Amino acid sequence: MTSIPIQAPPAMMCRIRKARRHRRLRAKAPVTCLPEPPTDIAVAVSTGALLSRRHDTGATNLLRRCRIADPTVYAERRLLSYAADRSDVRARRRCAGTDDLSGCGRRSLPTLARTGRLSAGDALPRSENVSPRLAGLASVLAIVLISSAAVVLDGALEDCLPVALQLSSSTEKASGNPDAPKAMDLIVIDYNGARREFDLGGRKGCATLSLSSVTSGTAERGLSSSDWTAVTGEQSKPHVWLPTSSAWVSLWQHEKPGTAPVADDFESLAQSPLVLAMPRSKAGRFKEGLADADLSFNWSVLGQLLQDGKPSQWGQPGLLSHGSPQWKAFSLRKDDPVESTSGLFALIAVAKAATGMRVTAAELPEYLRRIERLVPNDINPDGTQMMRDLRYEARCGSPDWGDRTSAVIVQESLMYQYDADSLGGSPKSSTPCPAGGSGGGEPDDLVPIYSTTNWVMDHPFVPLPGLTAEQRAAADDFLAFLRSRTAQQRLADSGLRDKDGKRFPESGLTELNDRMGDERVVLPESVTAPPGLAVQGPEIAAIRDRWLASRKPVHLMVLIDESGTMARDGSVAGKNRIDEVRSALHRAQAWLGRNDEFAIVGFAAKSRRNGGTIGPDKRDLCKNVCVDPVRWEGFEEDRFKSAVDNLRVRKAANDTPLFQAIMGAQQQVAQRKAAAGRAGADDIYAVVVMTDGVDDYWGQSADEVLNNPREDIRSIPVYPVCFGITDREAEPLDRILKATTGLDSLSVDVAGTKGSLSGAFVSAFSNAVRSSY
Numbered sequence: 001m002t003s004i005p006i007q008a009p010p011a012m013m014c015r016i017r018k019a020r021r022h023r024r025l026r027a028k029a030p031v032t033c034l035p036e037p038p039t040d041i042a043v044a045v046s047t048g049a050l051l052s053r054r055h056d057t058g059a060t061n062l063l064r065r066c067r068i069a070d071p072t073v074y075a076e077r078r079l080l081s082y083a084a085d086r087s088d089v090r091a092r093r094r095c096a097g098t099d100d101l102s103g104c105g106r107r108s109l110p111t112l113a114r115t116g117r118l119s120a121g122d123a124l125p126r127s128e129n130v131s132p133r134l135a136g137l138a139s140v141l142a143i144v145l146i147s148s149a150a151v152v153l154d155g156a157l158e159d160c161l162p163v164a165l166q167l168s169s170s171t172e173k174a175s176g177n178p179d180a181p182k183a184m185d186l187i188v189i190d191y192n193g194a195r196r197e198f199d200l201g202g203r204k205g206c207a208t209l210s211l212s213s214v215t216s217g218t219a220e221r222g223l224s225s226s227d228w229t230a231v232t233g234e235q236s237k238p239h240v241w242l243p244t245s246s247a248w249v250s251l252w253q254h255e256k257p258g259t260a261p262v263a264d265d266f267e268s269l270a271q272s273p274l275v276l277a278m279p280r281s282k283a284g285r286f287k288e289g290l291a292d293a294d295l296s297f298n299w300s301v302l303g304q305l306l307q308d309g310k311p312s313q314w315g316q317p318g319l320l321s322h323g324s325p326q327w328k329a330f331s332l333r334k335d336d337p338v339e340s341t342s343g344l345f346a347l348i349a350v351a352k353a354a355t356g357m358r359v360t361a362a363e364l365p366e367y368l369r370r371i372e373r374l375v376p377n378d379i380n381p382d383g384t385q386m387m388r389d390l391r392y393e394a395r396c397g398s399p400d401w402g403d404r405t406s407a408v409i410v411q412e413s414l415m416y417q418y419d420a421d422s423l424g425g426s427p428k429s430s431t432p433c434p435a436g437g438s439g440g441g442e443p444d445d446l447v448p449i450y451s452t453t454n455w456v457m458d459h460p461f462v463p464l465p466g467l468t469a470e471q472r473a474a475a476d477d478f479l480a481f482l483r484s485r486t487a488q489q490r491l492a493d494s495g496l497r498d499k500d501g502k503r504f505p506e507s508g509l510t511e512l513n514d515r516m517g518d519e520r521v522v523l524p525e526s527v528t529a530p531p532g533l534a535v536q537g538p539e540i541a542a543i544r545d546r547w548l549a550s551r552k553p554v555h556l557m558v559l560i561d562e563s564g565t566m567a568r569d570g571s572v573a574g575k576n577r578i579d580e581v582r583s584a585l586h587r588a589q590a591w592l593g594r595n596d597e598f599a600i601v602g603f604a605a606k607s608r609r610n611g612g613t614i615g616p617d618k619r620d621l622c623k624n625v626c627v628d629p630v631r632w633e634g635f636e637e638d639r640f641k642s643a644v645d646n647l648r649v650r651k652a653a654n655d656t657p658l659f660q661a662i663m664g665a666q667q668q669v670a671q672r673k674a675a676a677g678r679a680g681a682d683d684i685y686a687v688v689v690m691t692d693g694v695d696d697y698w699g700q701s702a703d704e705v706l707n708n709p710r711e712d713i714r715s716i717p718v719y720p721v722c723f724g725i726t727d728r729e730a731e732p733l734d735r736i737l738k739a740t741t742g743l744d745s746l747s748v749d750v751a752g753t754k755g756s757l758s759g760a761f762v763s764a765f766s767n768a769v770r771s772s773y
Helices: 010-025 058-065 072-084 089-095 106-114 183-194 216-224 228-232 247-255 280-292 299-305 341-356 364-372 383-395 412-420 469-482 485-493 508-516 537-549 577-591 637-645 658-680 702-706 727-741 756-770
Strands: 002-004 143-145 161-169 204-213 240-242 272-279 407-411 446-449 554-561 597-603 684-691 718-723 747-749
Touching (some): 161 183, 161 469, 183 469, 183 485, 204 469, 216 341, 228 577, 247 537, 272 280, 272 341, 280 446, 299 364, 341 364, 341 383, 412 446, 469 485, 554 658, 577 637, 597 637, 597 658, 658 684, 658 702, 658 718, 702 727, 718 727, 718 756
Parallel strands (some): 684 718, 718 747
Antiparallel strands (some): 002 143, 272 407, 272 446
């Protein structure tokens, strides 16, 4: 690749002369070429180029001096980081009132774009990873020759009308992680780099795409609600939705018919069937058991993996007869039908198979409860994150990995991404193995077992209501781009099939099939759903209601830190921490059903250190620290929302009585359990507690929670959610989680990164509710 300077337009020459004078003054300053070439230079992406408004020819020199042969990869990564990280408040303030973009943090691009001073195609502001000397060369204009063809920059692109288009994609197609982009991340980069033009009734238009990654279930709830940001944690509501399945659109049409798209034939971009994925070491044995029983796999078989309502043991007579006894009980991994399409389709497939087995509507909740008993309690409700966690456990040699993972119900593309280690990054999946973990190389491949009744996810392209004519034209142009060979290959490389269910000749699935090289585990050339195999919104809602009814009733006390630190800035721009808690709870409430009840209580107090004179009450443990009355209410969305909206930061008694509040909440829940008597003895009673700090009240510790002399109190499960604290500060809460629940997956976010608080609440609620099966 070669780079050359070009003559800038005459109007820009004054700036260029000034920049050259400035550069001559610094000519003797050394330039440090980093191990990874700097990315905040104007470089080409795909067939277009990143343009700069700070014109100079220094980028050419920088390219040559640092011997950057192919900077396009780094440009793609930087664009992804801008799209994924929009929360640098200080950078936004720094860049809000100046035309000088040097020094603007990498997270400030969307703000600059909204002010019209920087578009997604502009040169990137200074990176935090680049030295000041290199950053001085960042505001430049360069031409990069791609494949020996010069890209000529002129004023032509100024003639088109810019159109901003916001996309929301499901998490198996988009990661939001610049270091591990997925298919849709790269397609958006390809599109923006191509600088395509389309007709706007006699005028040219050119679109700039932005992308967020949100699970389909969360996106459906956000779109059907009045507050997209409160439910999803994402600031910008999308113009185009790219869910995993049109089943979510149908559900939205059923729940909120006046707000949903009215079409029922959205174009499919790709397809992926639901499969039973098993570790290779177990898949062959399971197939032998099916052959012995003269069975082909279908979803009704799951019911036969239970004996007397409990999971069957490997190595015992029946379907698992060829297994090894050391594998213990059959254990099933599947994600949650509230969040994830794989979980929703698994529920639908099992429920429809039960109907074929003549399970009546009255018997269905108990049947579903029995299937859920195959699933461990601490499964992440997001399918992509569940597979990341699964791979981490396998890679690090978790002691109970084999016991906990006999099979996974998941869409085929996520199974492929697991095998190819292309699930995208996450704090857990990128963390080094802990002491005691084996870290012993690559995990065993997952092998797909296909049902005789294929449930297929169609990955539709869904333009949302309310688009302007310009946005609609931009959406149509992006859809045309998605049909292109380049975009289709991106989807194929991520483990998706084409819109007809066929495997691409050169694709991730074909490579995986060749690698397996075993006729028993071959991935079929084509997978399609049988004619008429579909469910509409009313039936989906009815099945999900029966699934919720299959749980034991849940009595959940939500304990929220209302101390002074909750008024600090949160991880989402424009919100403080208590605002972010409200948004996270609006999302997490989807795990509660009509048979459940809740109480939302804030806690805060004036500490002895800060002049407090009222210490803990030894009889009523909640007294003096629970600043809201404990009011139990039967779950309804409006009631829950009202209670959440009442949360506020305390200005006087504003310290953190964390451990006393936990004991007080446990006591309140224990009293609720005692009042229910025998009728509610088998119900689920739990506490979810959220804090952004450490206990500073009356010198208490986690030991007082763990050693409470009242067994009925200390046995109440506690699911902590930590925000903006360190691992060391979270350690006491980790001990409480393990002692009261047996889990070891603390919902802690040390960095306070964008959107993670919402996910932490979802995990805590999901874990509390899952124990009710």
